[in-house]
Amino acid sequence: MADIDTRIVDPPIIRFQCPKCGHDLEQTIAQLKSSERMRCPGCGVGINIDTNRLANAADEIQKAIEKVPPEITIRFYR
């Protein structure tokens, strides 16, 4: 085994950019599921998250976890 400090994030974190100001946002799936709407700390815009899409994203993330890095980038379009 390589001597690398590999760190698997659990729960997985979804990183995406604010569709309005491009601020880097970071949420866990649990946080995303707990609230249908989050607010961008950069510009204060409310971001609606499609829970159906989120479910698909979660599946994709589960697959992505098996790879490195265990991160996925999602963009939201208006």
Ligand SMILES: [Zn+2]
């Ligand atoms: Zn923003």
